Amino acid sequence: MKILVTGAAGFIGSKLSYMLAQRGNEVIGIDNINDYYDVRMKYGRLKECGITAPDNNFEWHKVYSSSRFEHLQFIRMGIEDRPQMEALFREHSFDKVVNLAAQAGVRYSIVNPYAYLESNLQGFLVLLECCRNFQVPHLIFASSSSVYGLNQKVPYQEEDQVDNPVSLYAATKKSNELMAHCYSKLYGFAVTGLRYFTVYGPWGRPDMAPMLFTKAIRAGEPIKIFNQGNLSRDFTYIDDIVEGTIRVIDCPPVAEECPNQIAYKIYNIGCSQPVQLMDFIHELEKNLQCEAVKEYLPMQPGDVYQTYADTHKLKTDTGYQPQVSLQEGIRRFVNWYLSEDNPLK
Numbered sequence: 001m002k003i004l005v006t007g008a009a010g011f012i013g014s015k016l017s018y019m020l021a022q023r024g025n026e027v028i029g030i031d032n033i034n035d036y037y038d039v040r041m042k043y044g045r046l047k048e049c050g051i052t053a054p055d056n057n058f059e060w061h062k063v064y065s066s067s068r069f070e071h072l073q074f075i076r077m078g079i080e081d082r083p084q085m086e087a088l089f090r091e092h093s094f095d096k097v098v099n100l101a102a103q104a105g106v107r108y109s110i111v112n113p114y115a116y117l118e119s120n121l122q123g124f125l126v127l128l129e130c131c132r133n134f135q136v137p138h139l140i141f142a143s144s145s146s147v148y149g150l151n152q153k154v155p156y157q158e159e160d161q162v163d164n165p166v167s168l169y170a171a172t173k174k175s176n177e178l179m180a181h182c183y184s185k186l187y188g189f190a191v192t193g194l195r196y197f198t199v200y201g202p203w204g205r206p207d208m209a210p211m212l213f214t215k216a217i218r219a220g221e222p223i224k225i226f227n228q229g230n231l232s233r234d235f236t237y238i239d240d241i242v243e244g245t246i247r248v249i250d251c252p253p254v255a256e257e258c259p260n261q262i263a264y265k266i267y268n269i270g271c272s273q274p275v276q277l278m279d280f281i282h283e284l285e286k287n288l289q290c291e292a293v294k295e296y297l298p299m300q301p302g303d304v305y306q307t308y309a310d311t312h313k314l315k316t317d318t319g320y321q322p323q324v325s326l327q328e329g330i331r332r333f334v335n336w337y338l339s340e341d342n343p344l345k
């Protein structure tokens with residue numbers, strides 16, 4: 001099975017590429033290696049996959065082969081680059097395309113909205129067109145729990161109304177779901193959208209709370225706690241997210257079993273155990289053996305109060321069952337953070 005993974009130098013994409021290659025799939029990973037956050041994280045993750053370049057100078061459009069996995073290759077390219085993407089799809093006959101490349105981050109979409117237009121909308125359209133024109137049987141793409149916006153009813157279910165996004169980021173993810181639905185209907189290929197819920201773990205994103213908090217706690221600097229800490233998140237460990245994603249890759253929707261006979265499914269993928277932000281911080285403090293200096297701030301624009309995934313649908317269809325508890329996940333994360341592997345320590 002030949003799989004294209006976009007966003008392969010990213011937090012989720014690198015681990016997914018690793019796991020797919022490890023189980024013997026042929027994987028082509030692409031990423032533009034942008035500098036939204038410290039690129040040393042991206043180089044480090046690629047290195048874990050056996051992909052390196054002299055002085056980390058990855059040339060655009062050049063193919064890098066993994067020294068760790070025989071069937072893993074990496075190419076630096078942008079998903080919005082139509083001619084290059086078409087050439088890639090023409091050369092390879094992909095069985096699966098997994099789109100994890102995106103401009104991520106809720107707060108940054110207030111600062112730099114145009115980055116979201118280019119990667120999340122334009123780039124996504126190029127991918128859909130390539131899937132259509134090169135007869136890709138199954139597209140899997142990352143949506144987000146942020147599509148639930150300020151929904152009050154928990155746990156969030158896939159069938160809930162999601163027409164009230166509170167950030168441009170969330171609006172682009174909801175748009176992806178709509179665009180993919182219509183491509184699946186028009187051109188008949190299977191599509192699965194995954195609403196990821198706050199992912200954490202080793203090699204996590206430096207713009208997200210676990211990394212920001214850990215860095216600040218160790219430096220004795222204040223951590224910013226929004227809405228006076230009265231927030232909860234369905235924190236989900238990276239290995240569970242990747243395992244669930246692989247189950248979905250192996251389980252394409254079948255038109256006859258879907259509403260309106262369109263081979264299209266959306267799944268929540270989370271831990272289904274929301275954690276109060278203060279409990280998360282206490283767990284970090286315990287593992288770091290250091291108390292955080294806390295700066296309490298009002299609610300941030302674009303943020304939501306809580307996230308909580310109902311994952312029954314994913315469990316029923318694929319057998320997904322998250323394995324890693326918060327205590328274990330934070331223990332593993334802190335161990336990694338303090339190790340020599342962490343380029344930002």
Ligand SMILES: NC(=O)c1ccc[n+]([C@@H]2O[C@H](COP(=O)([O-])OP(=O)(O)OC[C@H]3O[C@@H](n4cnc5c(N)ncnc54)[C@H](O)[C@@H]3O)[C@@H](O)[C@H]2O)c1
Pocket residue numbers: 006007008009010011012013030031032033034042077078079080099100101102103104105118119123142143144145195196197198199200205
């Ligand atoms: N991490 C989470 O908690 C979370 C939660 C919900 C949804 N998601 C979604 O999951 C996906 C992966 O998230 P992540 O946490 O690994 O983020 P990430 O930022 O670590 O990874 C995304 C990767 O995509 C690359 N990229 C961005 N724009 C690109 C473009 N136009 N062309 C090629 N590459 C591009 C970036 O360089 C980056 O390496 C994203 O779509 C994100 O929106 C993540």
